Amino acid sequence: MLPFLKSWKVLCLFDRKAYTQQVHKRGEFMELIIGQLFNGMSVSSILLLIALGLAITFGLMNVINMAHGELIMIGAYSTYLTQNLFIDYLPSSMFNWYFVLAIPASFLIAFAIGLILEFSLIRFLYGRPLDSLLATWGVALMLQQLARTIFGAPNVGVKSPTWLDGGWMLMQGVVLPYKRLFIIGLVIVTLFAMYLYIYRSHAGRRMRAVMQNREMAACLGISTRRVDATTFAIGSGIAGIAGCALTLMGPIGPALGTYYIVDAFMVVVLGGVGKLVGTIIGALGIGLTNTLFEFWTTASLGKVLVFLCIVAFLQWKPKGLVAMRTRSLD
C-alpha cells in the first residue's frame, strides 16, 4: 500500500493531469461506494418488509405459510383499488394522498383475509408443518387464480403519488430516491409498532406466552384460539403493508407473490426462526451481500453466490443467526 501511495504522489508532483484524474477517480469511487451502500440498505429494507409478516406466521407460529406471497399480492391490489376509488370519487387534487390511505387499507384487507384463512384452514393444521405447507400452497394458487378472475391476467398500473417522485441529492452523482427512503422509513415504523405490540402490550405478552408454552398459557386462562387467530392475522396484515410498498418499485400482477416468497423464507431461516432481531440481521445480511455480489459479478451469479453463502452458513449454524433458547423439548 505504501509504495503505491508514494509513487502515486511522486507522479502527481510532475503530472498535474494525472493528479486530477486520480482525484476524480477517487471521487467517483466514493460515489459508487455510498450509492451501493444505500442500494444495499434499500434492498435490505424491502427484504425485511416482505419477511416481517412471515417472521410472525412462520417464525413465531411455525406455520409454513406458502400463501404469504399472495397476501403481499392482496396488499398490492388493495393499493390499486384505493387508487381507483380516489380517481373515481374524489377530486383530482386529493389524488396524491391516496397512498397514505392505501397503507392502512392494505393492512386491514390482508388482516381480514388472514383471519378468514386462519379460521377456515390454518387452525386445523397447527403442529403439522408438512400439511400446512401443502394446504397453504393450494391456498396460494387459489388466491392467484382469484386475482386473475377479478383483475384480469395482465399487470395493472399503480401511479405513485407525485410527492414520492424524484430523489434527494446527497452529493454529486448520488441521488437517493424518495421512494426507497420512504420504504426504509416505513420499515422502521412497522418494526417499532411490532416491537411495541409484541413486547410492550398485554396482547403481545399473551401472544408470547402462547407461542412459548401453549398448555401452560391455556391453564392460566388465556384464550389460545383467539391469540392464534389475531397473531396470524397480524402477520398477514404486515404482508399487506409490504404489498402496498412494493407497488412503488415493481410489477403488480397475480404472480407478484411468487417473486418474493423464496427471499422471504430465506431471510427468516437465515435470521433464525422465532426471533425478530434475527430477521432484521438476516435481511441486512442478504440485502447487503446481494448488492455487493451483484455489483462485482452479474445479477444471476450474484444470487447464486448469496444462496451458496446462506447454505454454507446454515451448515455451520443450522438454527440461523439468532437461535431461540427454549426449555421445551422438541
Add this chain to the structure above:
Amino acid sequence: MKRTRLYHALLLIIAISLVIAGCGNNGGNSPAAPVSTNGETTAAAGGGEDSDEIKVGILHSLSGTMAISEVSVHDAELMAIEEINAAGGVLGKQLVPVIEDGASDWPTFAEKARKLISEDQVATVFGGWTSSSRKAMLPVFEELNGLLWYPVQYEGLEASPNIFYTGATTNQQIVPAVSWLLENRGKKFYLLGSDYVFPRTANQIIKEQLKAEGGEMVGEEYTPLGHTDYSTIIAKIQAAQPEVIFNTLNGDSNVAFFKQLKDAGITAQDITTLSVSVAEEEIRGIGVDVLEGHLAAWNYYQTTDTEANKTFVANYKAAYGDERVTADPIEAGYIAVYLWAAAVEKAGTTDVDAVKEAAKGLEFDGPGGKVTIDGDNQHIYKTVRIGEVQADGQFKELWATSEPVKPDPYLTGYEWAASLNSGN
C-alpha cells in the same frame, strides 16, 4: 425432533418454490387465466375436399404463463377467419377454426400440433409465441408436411420449409433499430436483457453490429426472469455512462426496471432506452408516466397510419371491447390468416405444397403496411418502425423504413454477421 422435521419441510418448500418460480416465469410474463376452450374443438362434419368447409387449426396458449400474450393473437386470428367467412370464405367454402390449447407447455404444443394435422386434418395451423414452442412444433410439421404460420418477432437463424414466419426476424427489428440509434442517439450502448436464449442471441448480433458500425458497448447485463430489484444494475449503468440502453428484458422485469430507472432520476432525455418486448399491452402494466419518451422497435403500432389499420383497430375493439389494444404480434397473427387464404385462392386447393408454391411473392395490404412473402425463406417483407411512447399510452412513429425490408433470417446480407452463422 420437531425442529428437524420443520427444516426438512422447509427444504421442500424452497425446492418447490424455486421450481414454481422457474416454471412460472418461463415466458417472462405472469401466468394468466385459462380462458376456457381448453381442448374444446368446433365440431365440423368432415374437412375433406368435397365438403363445403375448410378446417384450420389455431394453437396458442390459452392457459398458463403465456396466455396473457397469446390470447390476444388467438382473438385476432379468429376475427380474421370470421371476416373472411363473411366475405364468402375461401374457394367458396367456409373456414372452421379448430382451437387447441398449448397451455404454455412446449411438449403440449408438439402433441396438439400432431393431433391437429393427423386427426383433425386441418389445412393449416396458426400458432405459437415463444421460440421454444415453435422449436417444439417444427419437427412435427416437417414430419407430417403440415403448414404453420408463426406470428411473433424472433431471434432469426431459422427457415423451415413448413413454417411461414409473419413476425419480424432480426434484420427487420433489431438490426435497423441499432443502426438508427447509432445515427440519431449515440454510439455508447448498454445491453440489458433477461437471462435466456432470445436476449443473449440478440445481444450477440448487436455486439457484432456495433463493432462493424462504429458503436461501443459499455456494458452488458442479464437478469433472471422475474428479477425485481434493479438498483445495482442502474448504478452500473450510471457508472458506465451509456447514451443508449438496448433493452431485451422480458415480462414483469420491465415494470421494475422502468419504475426504478425513473426513481434514479434517469429520464428518456438523459439516456434513450429502446425496448423490443414492450408493446401497447405492456405499457398499461408498466405505467405511462415512467415510460413516456422511451422508444420501441416494431413493425406495427396501433397508431400506424394506414387505411387498413383504421378498420382493423375499430373491428378489433368492436369485437373484444373498447379497452383492448392492438399490437405487433396481434397484427402479425391477423395478416397470417389473410396471407394463407390468398395463397389458397391462388393455388385453388388447400394442398400444402401447392399453397407454399402459390404463396411465393404474394402481397397483402395489412394494417402495418404492405407485406410480401419471400419465397426463399418464407418470411415476409415488413416495414420497420421506431416508436416513442406518448402520454396516452400509444406510440408515436419517429422513423420508418421507406419500404418493406427484405427478410434475412441468417443475416447473410451483412458482412459483420459472418461469424454468427459459422458459430451456429
